[in-house]
Amino acid sequence: xxxxSLLLSAxxxxxxxxxxxxxxxxxxxxxxxxxxxxARRLVAVFYQLVExxxxxxxxxxxxxxxxxxxxxxxxxxxxxxxCVLRFAFLTLLTATATQQFLGQQAxxxxxxxxxxxxxxxxxxxxxxxxxxxxxxxxSTGRSCQSLAQLAMAGRWQEARPLAEKLALELxxxxxxxxxxxxxxxQAGNTLSAFRRxxxxxxxxxxxxxxxxxxxLCCALLRQYALFEKEMNWVMNxxxxxxxxxxxxxxxYSKTREDTDKGLALxxxxxxxxxxxxxxxxxxxxxxxxxxxxxxxxxxxxxxxxGAAAHRSSYSWPLQGLARLHLQEANLAEALRYARKxxxxxxxxxxxxxxxxxxxxxxGETDLAIASLEHAIGLDQTDPAPHYLLSRAYSQMKRxxxxxxxxxxxxxxxxxxxx
Amino acid sequence: METxxxxxxxxxxxxxxxxxxxxxxxxxxxxxxxxxxxxxxxEEFKAYxxxxxxxxxxxxxxxxxxxxxxxxxSEFLAQVYRLKMHGYRSLGDAEKTIEAGExxxxxxxxxxxxxxxxxxxxxxxxxxxxxxxxxxxxxxxxNRALQELxxxxxxxxxxxxxxxxxxxxxxxxxxxxxxxxxxxxxxxxESVKSFERCIQENPVAEGSQFFRLGVAYQxxxxxxxxxxALERAIAIGPEIVRAKARVQLQELQxxxx
Numbered sequence: 096x097x098x099x100s101l102l103l104s105a106x107x108x109x110x111x112x113x114x115x116x117x118x119x120x121x122x123x124x125x126x127x128x129x130x131x132x133x134a135r136r137l138v139a140v141f142y143q144l145v146e147x148x149x150x151x152x153x154x155x156x157x158x159x160x161x162x163x164x165x166x167x168x169x170x171x172x173x174x175x176x177x178c179v180l181r182f183a184f185l186t187l188l189t190a191t192a193t194q195q196f197l198g199q200q201a202x203x204x205x206x207x208x209x210x211x212x213x214x215x216x217x218x219x220x221x222x223x224x225x226x227x228x229x230x231x232x233x234s235t236g237r238s239c240q241s242l243a244q245l246a247m248a249g250r251w252q253e254a255r256p257l258a259e260k261l262a263l264e265l266x267x268x269x270x271x272x273x274x275x276x277x278x279x280x281q282a283g284n285t286l287s288a289f290r291r292x293x294x295x296x297x298x299x300x301x302x303x304x305x306x307x308x309x310x311l312c313c314a315l316l317r318q319y320a321l322f323e324k325e326m327n328w329v330m331n332x333x334x335x336x337x338x339x340x341x342x343x344x345x346x347y348s349k350t351r352e353d354t355d356k357g358l359a360l361x362x363x364x365x366x367x368x369x370x371x372x373x374x375x376x377x378x379x380x381x382x383x384x385x386x387x388x389x390x391x392x393x394x395x396x397x398x399x400x401g402a403a404a405h406r407s408s409y410s411w412p413l414q415g416l417a418r419l420h421l422q423e424a425n426l427a428e429a430l431r432y433a434r435k436x437x438x439x440x441x442x443x444x445x446x447x448x449x450x451x452x453x454x455x456x457x458g459e460t461d462l463a464i465a466s467l468e469h470a471i472g473l474d475q476t477d478p479a480p481h482y483l484l485s486r487a488y489s490q491m492k493r494x495x496x497x498x499x500x501x502x503x504x505x506x507x508x509x510x511x512x513x
Numbered sequence: 514m515e516t517x518x519x520x521x522x523x524x525x526x527x528x529x530x531x532x533x534x535x536x537x538x539x540x541x542x543x544x545x546x547x548x549x550x551x552x553x554x555x556e557e558f559k560a561y562x563x564x565x566x567x568x569x570x571x572x573x574x575x576x577x578x579x580x581x582x583x584x585x586x587s588e589f590l591a592q593v594y595r596l597k598m599h600g601y602r603s604l605g606d607a608e609k610t611i612e613a614g615e616x617x618x619x620x621x622x623x624x625x626x627x628x629x630x631x632x633x634x635x636x637x638x639x640x641x642x643x644x645x646x647x648x649x650x651x652x653x654x655x656n657r658a659l660q661e662l663x664x665x666x667x668x669x670x671x672x673x674x675x676x677x678x679x680x681x682x683x684x685x686x687x688x689x690x691x692x693x694x695x696x697x698x699x700x701x702x703e704s705v706k707s708f709e710r711c712i713q714e715n716p717v718a719e720g721s722q723f724f725r726l727g728v729a730y731q732x733x734x735x736x737x738x739x740x741x742a743l744e745r746a747i748a749i750g751p752e753i754v755r756a757k758a759r760v761q762l763q764e765l766q767x768x769x770x
Binding site: 286289293296317318319320321436475476506507509510511512 | 525549551552553554558559562566661666667669673676730
């Protein structure tokens with residue numbers, strides 16, 4: 096039995112033994128569950144397990160209709176809901192307890208499904224301008240290079256008139272609509288971006304950067320069939336370009352829930368561009384999901400170093416490192432990385448949320464509450480901080496606030512999902 | 514209540530059909546579909562966007578007709594029929610609104626926008642011989658919409674308060690339709706309950722709903738409440754509602770010449 100996998104092949108007693116072997120302290124479950132049967136007790140143990148190692152895979156029955164009733168195997172946390180439902184059935188748990196369990200599951204699962212959204216891919220100025228067959232020393236070539244520099248500097252509003260001028264000057268070249276598409280994409284106007292990039296592609300059908308950004312735009316519009324088409328076009332025509340592997344890797348692992356294919360694609364992306372810290376983070380993340388924690392740690396570390404070398408505020412690898420330390424119950428290191436993540440990107444609600452989870456584990460409830468409130472302020476669509484806030488208030492015996500937070504959790508989850 | 518009077522008030526209640534339901538403009542931007550339809554080509558997606566972004570309802574209808582011919586196996590058919598339904602509704606063509614709506618509903622039976630629109634349009638439509646059948650369909654659509662509402666997911670770009678308001682407006686629309694159905698069945702107390710619930714749910718006071726409630730109160734003999742509701746309808750408007758509510762109020766108070 097390797098890593099964190101666990102097989103409950105014989106009895107509940109065996110499971111308890113395995114949990115104890117792993118050094119997880121067994122304390123009574125929530126009082127409402129009482130001190131009933133072994134089965135109830137075991138569910139309380141699982142509750143502890145989830146609380147202590149949120150990312151840990153949880154017991155789920157192996158196969159839908161196969162095996163004896165108590166034959167479980169560990170699977171990824173994605174199957175936790177299934178496990179809890181089955182286990183609740185087996186142990187005749189009350190609906191309330193099951194609900195609480197599922198609430199925890201949802202709150203934790205969301206930590207692992209939210210990822211940074213794609214942004215426009217901006218090519219180096221000489222590359223993009225020559226790709227559209229512009230002479231770099233011509234006036235349009237110079238305009239194109241200026242546009243690329245403005246885009247790199249994030250000065251999108253200044254770029255717009257220049258892009259419009261370029262579109263008028265070169266009506267049969269895709270360069271103008273291409274830049275206008277990126278400007279719209281960056282502004283979040285994905286439909287306008289799609290129209291512009293589609294025009295750019297009609298005018299300049301062989302430019303790699305148009306296919307790539309049109310594909311990203313389609314992904315943002317949740318047009319995944321079109322996204323895949325564009326990425327596949329790029330992979331076929333430019334097999335040494337790492338970006339389509341990176342985006343397809345993310346797509347397969349998240350949208351299609353095919354972690355193996357996602358992993359293979361991200362590994363290819365990293366092989367083609369070892370300096371891509373985003374690809375490394377996502378690769379590490381998939382390793383983490385697959386319980387290959389050593390590899391996950393190595394990728395997170397390299398991702399962090401790569402981002403630091405680029406002076407980027409990309410804080411996801413720090414979050415990953417903090418999560419891994421949290422799983423190892425190394426709370427001091429987890430806290431150090433989580434604080435670093437917050438200071439690097441204080442606008443990212445996930446950073447505050449992770450920090451809050453660590454504070455909760457350390458029993459620093461006041462600090463956890465402050466972080467959770469901050470996380471809610473940064474992202475009001477995430478149900479997880481509301482759930483954790485209700486737990487924090489419960490720990491402080493502030494039952495009214497706990498109830499309010501739980502109600503908010505239910506409402507936010509109903510509205511936005513996990 | 515004599516039949517002539519009932520017919521008049523049924524007609525009066527239904528004459529308030531507005532070109533566009535208050536919430537429907539927000540459906541595309543507010544609601545996230547769990548499994549969005551997938552275009553198989555850029556042309557297909559552009560053709561869909563052309564319909565969705567057309568400002569002229571007739572153009573939207575024409576483009577939708579062309580889309581169905583060109584992409585007969587598209588995953589966007591439910592959306593396209595829905596847009597066509599709204600196009601016809603904007604033009605005030607109830608028969609074709611229902612026809613397009615029922616095609617949309619056949620393609621996606623869970624689409625709340627379609628269900629609510631059909632529930633709203635159906636009671637005022639259909640031959641006298643199958644009124645009850647029509648009412649049953651309207652009632653079924655409204656009830657299904659209420660069931661489906663709880664499963665809708667919001668776009669993360671929408672704030673929770675806006676989402677709450679959006680859901681409440683949709684609920685209000687379903688209860689309004691149920692109120693009209695009950696009224697047409699001469700089940701006036703049920704009608705009052707549904708209109709009251711409609712007004713209670715709706716975060717934005719709508720004159721037409723107060724007007725309907727006022728008429729329903731009148732039919733249950735609650736004169737004071739009827740007057741209060743009609744006065745609210747006059748205060749809120751719009752002008753078409755004001756005019757109808759004034760006439761009704763004068764009649765109710767016995768001041769009509």
